[in-house]
Amino acid sequence: MSGQSDEPADDVVPTTQLSFLREAIDAADARAFVHVGDRFDDAMRYLTRFSGPDRAYAFVYIPADSQEPADTVDRAVLCAPRLFCEQAEREFVTAPEDIDSVDRSIRSDAAGEPAGVRAVDALDAVGVTSGSVLVPQHIPHDAAVYLQQAGYELRSTHAVAEQRAVKTDAELDRLQMVQTAAAAGMARAERVLAEGAATDTGLRWGGDRLTTERLRREINAELAAHGVTDAGNTVIGAGESAADLHFTGDVAIDPGETVLIDISPRGPQGYYGDLTRTFVVDGDGGWERRAYVAVESALNIAFGELAPGINAASVHAEAAAELAAYGFPAAEEGEAGFTHGTGHGVGVGLHEAPGLTADTELQPGHVVTIEPGVYDPDRGGVRLEDLVVITDDGAERLATYPRSIVPVADRFLD
Amino acid sequence: MSGQSDEPADDVVPTTQLSFLREAIDAADARAFVHVGDRFDDAMRYLTRFSGPDRAYAFVYIPADSQEPADTVDRAVLCAPRLFCEQAEREFVTAPEDIDSVDRSIRSDAAGEPAGVRAVDALDAVGVTSGSVLVPQHIPHDAAVYLQQAGYELRSTHAVAEQRAVKTDAELDRLQMVQTAAAAGMARAERVLAEGAATDTGLRWGGDRLTTERLRREINAELAAHGVTDAGNTVIGAGESAADLHFTGDVAIDPGETVLIDISPRGPQGYYGDLTRTFVVDGDGGWERRAYVAVESALNIAFGELAPGINAASVHAEAAAELAAYGFPAAEEGEAGFTHGTGHGVGVGLHEAPGLTADTELQPGHVVTIEPGVYDPDRGGVRLEDLVVITDDGAERLATYPRSIVPVADRFLD
Numbered sequence: 001m002s003g004q005s006d007e008p009a010d011d012v013v014p015t016t017q018l019s020f021l022r023e024a025i026d027a028a029d030a031r032a033f034v035h036v037g038d039r040f041d042d043a044m045r046y047l048t049r050f051s052g053p054d055r056a057y058a059f060v061y062i063p064a065d066s067q068e069p070a071d072t073v074d075r076a077v078l079c080a081p082r083l084f085c086e087q088a089e090r091e092f093v094t095a096p097e098d099i100d101s102v103d104r105s106i107r108s109d110a111a112g113e114p115a116g117v118r119a120v121d122a123l124d125a126v127g128v129t130s131g132s133v134l135v136p137q138h139i140p141h142d143a144a145v146y147l148q149q150a151g152y153e154l155r156s157t158h159a160v161a162e163q164r165a166v167k168t169d170a171e172l173d174r175l176q177m178v179q180t181a182a183a184a185g186m187a188r189a190e191r192v193l194a195e196g197a198a199t200d201t202g203l204r205w206g207g208d209r210l211t212t213e214r215l216r217r218e219i220n221a222e223l224a225a226h227g228v229t230d231a232g233n234t235v236i237g238a239g240e241s242a243a244d245l246h247f248t249g250d251v252a253i254d255p256g257e258t259v260l261i262d263i264s265p266r267g268p269q270g271y272y273g274d275l276t277r278t279f280v281v282d283g284d285g286g287w288e289r290r291a292y293v294a295v296e297s298a299l300n301i302a303f304g305e306l307a308p309g310i311n312a313a314s315v316h317a318e319a320a321a322e323l324a325a326y327g328f329p330a331a332e333e334g335e336a337g338f339t340h341g342t343g344h345g346v347g348v349g350l351h352e353a354p355g356l357t358a359d360t361e362l363q364p365g366h367v368v369t370i371e372p373g374v375y376d377p378d379r380g381g382v383r384l385e386d387l388v389v390i391t392d393d394g395a396e397r398l399a400t401y402p403r404s405i406v407p408v409a410d411r412f413l414d
Numbered sequence: 415m416s417g418q419s420d421e422p423a424d425d426v427v428p429t430t431q432l433s434f435l436r437e438a439i440d441a442a443d444a445r446a447f448v449h450v451g452d453r454f455d456d457a458m459r460y461l462t463r464f465s466g467p468d469r470a471y472a473f474v475y476i477p478a479d480s481q482e483p484a485d486t487v488d489r490a491v492l493c494a495p496r497l498f499c500e501q502a503e504r505e506f507v508t509a510p511e512d513i514d515s516v517d518r519s520i521r522s523d524a525a526g527e528p529a530g531v532r533a534v535d536a537l538d539a540v541g542v543t544s545g546s547v548l549v550p551q552h553i554p555h556d557a558a559v560y561l562q563q564a565g566y567e568l569r570s571t572h573a574v575a576e577q578r579a580v581k582t583d584a585e586l587d588r589l590q591m592v593q594t595a596a597a598a599g600m601a602r603a604e605r606v607l608a609e610g611a612a613t614d615t616g617l618r619w620g621g622d623r624l625t626t627e628r629l630r631r632e633i634n635a636e637l638a639a640h641g642v643t644d645a646g647n648t649v650i651g652a653g654e655s656a657a658d659l660h661f662t663g664d665v666a667i668d669p670g671e672t673v674l675i676d677i678s679p680r681g682p683q684g685y686y687g688d689l690t691r692t693f694v695v696d697g698d699g700g701w702e703r704r705a706y707v708a709v710e711s712a713l714n715i716a717f718g719e720l721a722p723g724i725n726a727a728s729v730h731a732e733a734a735a736e737l738a739a740y741g742f743p744a745a746e747e748g749e750a751g752f753t754h755g756t757g758h759g760v761g762v763g764l765h766e767a768p769g770l771t772a773d774t775e776l777q778p779g780h781v782v783t784i785e786p787g788v789y790d791p792d793r794g795g796v797r798l799e800d801l802v803v804i805t806d807d808g809a810e811r812l813a814t815y816p817r818s819i820v821p822v823a824d825r826f827l828d
Contacts, residue, residue, distance in 0.1 A: 040454035042468075051646070051662070054456075054765055056552065083747050083754055087660040138470065141558040142551040142570070156556070213641065220638030225631050229646050230638065232465070232680065246501040248465070248682065266646065268662065333497050340497055351468055 014170040014269060015095035016046055018076050018102050021061045021134075024159035030132035031066040032123055033157070035059050036115045036143035042349035043136050043160045045270050048078050050091045056140060057081050058119040064101075068127030073103045075126055079118040080106050116146030123152070136160055165345055165353040166365040171271065172389055172398070175346065175367055178273035179387050179399040181226035182263045185234075186277055186401055186411075188222040189215055189261050193407035198255035198282045212236040213250035215261070223265045228273070233264035233350070242278070242381035245333065245340065255282035258291075258380035260373075270348040274369050275399075276385030279407045291374045291382040292405045294326030298372035299384050302342055302356075306388060306395035308364050316342040316356045319372045328374040336376040343369040346387060366390040367398070428584040428683060429509035430460055432490050432516050435475045435548075438573035444546035445480040446537055447571070449473050450529045450557035456763035457550050457574045459684045462492050464505045470554060471495050472533040478515075482541030487517045489540055493532040494520050530560030537566070550574055579759055579767040580779040585685065586803055586812070589760065589781055592687035593801050593813040595640035596677045599648075600691055600815055600825075602636040603629055603675050607821035612669035612696045626650040627664035629675070637679045645686070647678035647764070656692070656795035659747065659754065669696035672705075672794035674787075684762040688783050689813075690799030693821045705788045705796040706819045708740030712786035713798050716756055716770075720802060720809035722778050730756040730770045733786045742788040750790040757783040760801060780804040781812070 021033045036058045037044035039051055047059050058079040064071045076098075080088035085108045094104050109118050123129070130151045135144065137156040144154055167175065196203040196210050203210045220230040237247040239257035253259055262276040278295075280288045302319040319342040320330050331337025343356035346367050354360050356368060366389070373383030387398045402411060435447045450472045451458035453465055461473050472493040478485045490512075494502035499522045508518050521539075523532055537543070544565045549558065551570040558568055581589065610617040610624050617624045634644040651661040653671035667673055676690040692709075694702045716733040733756040734744050745751025757770035760781050768774050770782060780803070787797030801812045816825060 053660075054763060083659055085747055086658050090663075135555070137556040138554040140552040141549070141555045141568075144555040144558070154555075217639050217641055220643065221635040224634030224638045224644065227627065227631055229634065229644050231646075232643050232682075244500050245497055246467075249504075268646075333499055349468060 012170045012173045013093075014049070014168060014174055015093055016049060017095040017097040018047070018061060019074070019098060020159060020163045022063045022074055024157055025061070025063055025066070025134055028132065028134055028155055028157065030134045030155060031062070031128050033061040033134045034119045034123070034139070034147060035136055035160070036119060036140050042270075042352070043164075045348045046164050047160065048092050049269075050078060050080070050088050051270065052084050052087065053081055055081060056115040056143070058115040058122065058143070060119050060122040062123065062126050062128055066128055071126070073101055076102050076104045077122045078104070078106050079115060079122060080108055082109055082111055114142065114146060116140075116143030119143065120146055120150040134159070161353050164347050164349070166363055167347065167367050167389065168365070171347065172367070174267055174269050174271040175273065175387065175389075176398045178228050178265055178267040178271050179275060181223055181228040181267070182265055182273035182275040183399045183401045184226050185219040185222045185263050185265070186261065186275055189219050190277070190279065190407045190411060191409045192218055193259060193279050193281055194409035196253070196281055203253045203255055203281055210253045211250050212238050212241070212247075212253065215253070215259075219261070219263060223263070228265040228267045231264065231266040231272070235262040236260065237381060239380050240377060243375040243377045243379070245375075253281075256280065256284055258288050258382055260381050260383055262383065262385065264350055272346050272348075272350045273399075274346050274350065274385060274387050275401060276371055276383045277401065277403065278382045278384065278405070280405050281407060283405065287376065287379050288382065289405060290326070291328065294323055294328050295372050295374055295382045295384050296403060297326065298322040299370055299386070302370045302372060303386070303388065303395060306362065306368070306370070306390055308362055308390055308392065310362045312354045312356050312358045312360050312362055315370070319370070323372060323374060334377060338372065338374050340373065343371055362390050364390050364392050426584045426587045427507075428463070428582060428588055429507055430463060431509040431511040432461070432475060433488070433512060434573060434577045436477045436488055438571055439475070439477055439480070439548055442546065442548055442569055442571065444548045444569060445476070445542050447475040447548045448533045448537070448553070448561060449550055449574070450533060450554050456684075456766070457578075459762045460574065460578050462506050463683070464492060464494070464502050465684065466498050466501065467495055469495060470529040470557070472529040472536065472557070474533050474536040476537065476540050476542055480542055485540070487515055490516050490518045491536045492518070492520050493529060493536060494522055496523055496525055528556065528560060530554075530557030533557065534560055534564040548573070575767050578761050578763070580777055581761065581781050581803065582779070585761065586781070588681055588683050588685040589687065589801065589803075590812045592642050592679055592681040592685050593689060595637055595642040595681070596679055596687035596689040597813045597815045598640050599633040599636045599677050599679070600675065600689055603633050604691070604693065604821045604825060605823045606632055607673060607693050607695055608823035610667070610695055617667045617669055617695055624667045625664050626652055626655070626661075626667065629667070629673075633675070633677060637677070642679040642681045642687070645678065645680040647676075649676040650674065651795060653794050654791065657789040657791045657793070659789075667695075670694065670698055670702075672702050672796055674795050674797055676797065676799065678764055686760050686762075686764045687813075688760050688764065688799060688801050689815060690785055690797045691815065691817065692796045692798065692819070694819050695821060697819065701790065701793050702796065703819060704740070705742065708737050708742050709786050709788055709796045709798050710817060711740065712736040713784055713800070716784045716786060717800070717802065717809060720776065720782070720784070720804055722776055722804055722806065724776045726768045726770050726772045726774050726776055729784070733784070737786060737788060748791060752786065752788055754787065757785055776804050778804050778806050
């Protein structure tokens with residue numbers, strides 16, 4: 001049918017080079033790797049690229065020399081749930097690096113068979129009937145019990161999280177696409193704020209009082225128009241609620257108060273963006289402006305620190321020191337000051353390695369947020385956040401977005 | 415600050431009456447209930463109403479007489495992750511039914527402490543240091559191991575899934591709100607299709623060739639404008655890809671082929687909607703129309719079956735028999751015919767109990783989809799889906815949406 005004469009989008013679909021699992025299995029003297037999870041499990045998404053259903057399915061990796069008899073290629077098996085085999089065939093594709101060494105296959109299940117049982121079947125099928133099996137520590141307990149009852153000894157591994165931290169070019173392309181969509185959402189929010197009229201009864205726009213929920217809907221509609229989903233993550237606070245780190249309620253926006261907008265959409269291949277700006281309409285230059293100047297300076301300091309070989313925690317320490325120098329010291333949640341870490345890794349998870357408070361070395365391909373912020377429960381909050389990739393000699397933003405405490409109606413984006 | 419002078423939305427926020435856990439614990443001769451999960455875990459969302467972060471946190475329930483010394487009230491404890499205590503205080507609210515018998519509290523963690531360890535601490539704090547603990551079977555394995563190492567014996571329970579299946583009025587209100595938003599998204603899609611111009615080079619709209627991705631973006635923007643997120647679930651197939659149950663790719667839409675649109679958004683309190691319609695622009699009345707008539711008839715038959723006391727699987731059997739009578743027999747995925755079940759429960763999970771192929775009795779308050787469909791890999795697919803609540807004497811749709819194979823530009827929605 002001519003409907004299938006695709007006009008393909010020029011998307012770069014990331015694949016996962018799986019042979020890192022062979023190394024992890026060898027290093028632990030194990031025989032295979034197993035994970036079980038549903039579509040919301042980011043590790044499963046990374047390993048399989050399958051955006052499957054909201055019930056558990058299994059992934060199994062068996063190196064060539066673990067198989068009995070030994071094979072010449074490793075086996076990567078996706079135990080696809082019933083009704084999802086066509087989707088699995090489309091999405092569980094071989095990475096170019098794996099073509100000669102890893103054979104991918106899909107096993108379809110009998111209805112109602114637990115994913116853990118299916119993982120055991122997949123191991124059995126290549127002669128792995130005992131020995132150690134690596135699993136992520138958050139594998140569902142029932143799946144772990146099925147594996148143990150079948151005679152395997154489980155050992156937990158962080159190999160998947162470590163591999164995820166370093167992005168390929170195709171992954172960077174996707175992250176950039178989503179971050180660019182986030183920037184478009186921010187531009188729409190900034191335009192609404194710039195168009196808002198300060199009145200005796202608060203900020204008005206389009207004939208109504210402007211509220212955080214109204215702003216959120218405008219942003220999320222823009223994200224949708226760019227082909228990404230808001231993923232329920234658009235956090236907007238105004239005034240006191242801007243000091244509440246995860247405020248998603250509906251409050252009216254007034255002139256003079258901080259409007260903190262944190263946008264973290266997810267793209268069709270699962271990658272997230274993460275962008276925060278703070279605006280004040282008709283401000284009077286008091287606490288808000290001092291906080292803004294401090295946060296902007298901390299952001300610049302943190303960005304300047306980012307480079308391969310740098311200890312991640314030192315980036316947070318520099319940002320915190322800068323904020324403290326401006327009179328905004330580190331503080332606990334709900335107190336006045338800088339109440340959180342300076343950044344976190346972003347990929348198919350919104351929060352993944354490396355965190356910028358971790359004692360770990362930054363590497364080229366790490367993608368992190370830098371997002372200093374200061375909060376005062378009686379006044380509001382200011383946070384600025386960019387998404388950055390570590391390069392061979394420094395760092396680059398994945399999308400640029402201007403910074404201004406005064407909202408501007410027409411942003412010309414990259 | 416006046417920004418906090420809320421203009422509150424008139425949302426009915428559902429709460430969870432937790433004392434069903436006391437009964438489950440008593441029935442199993444256990445001492446407590448524990449679950450661990452992140453924001454993507456629907457059982458955690460239901461138990462706590464906390465829309466927390468994408469890392470694991472713990473929930474613990476200890477009946478009054480399990481505590482040492484025995485107390486007069488049960489304890490429900492949310493071990494909130496660092497930086498999320500304010501959000502937890504807002505969201506983890508007591509259900510009216512629990513006010514006299516369940517004491518809710520929030521424990522905040524030390525940085526980096528695993529959720530399983532925190533659950534053990536919460537049990538310890540009220541003198542529960544041994545005995546059986548009920549857990550959902552998908553609790554993360556590391557949390558289960560922490561509990562076992564601390565001396566508790568774990569027993570799995572389905573109590574949460576069973577409790578979720580029967581909706582309260584506040585839950586029905588939320589489901590109806592999201593389903594109404596889904597209907598608005600469908601109306602926008604239908605308008606785009608109705609406005610599309612059939613040309614020698616396919617269907618054109620707004621100067622471009624209309625594709626499934628373009629249509630998805632229009633729908634998702636409409637969903638966002640109604641305050642719900644598409645949740646990455648908007649499935650649109652055209653022609654052959656409409657026979658692929660979970661097609662989310664981008665293909666051009668041609669006149670005469672089936673355009674299958676399945677919209678499953680999620681609202682701010684976590685409840686889903688689920689609505690499917692199939693359209694044909696400029697059809698010639700062949701396979702597509704026969705399939706449509708059969709599916710519409712099966713939908714009517716299935717809807718007529720729904721009532722308290724009816725066996726859920728019989729609803730599927732009746733729908734399948736009707737489709738078979740029209741020449742569309744049951745078939746395997748990828749073959750021609752009716753390839754899936756007739757429906758599933760919907761709540762804070764998109765798929766939950768009761769499934770309409772399960773051997774279980776329907777009850778008032780059950781919310782299910784009815785979604786017969788027929789597919790032919792060479793021709794396309796037709797599915798129609800409504801979301802329905804079982805009432806005291808039958809069933810009612812949570813939102814109505816007209817049915818027509820020919821798209822209509824201006825739908826007047828309820």
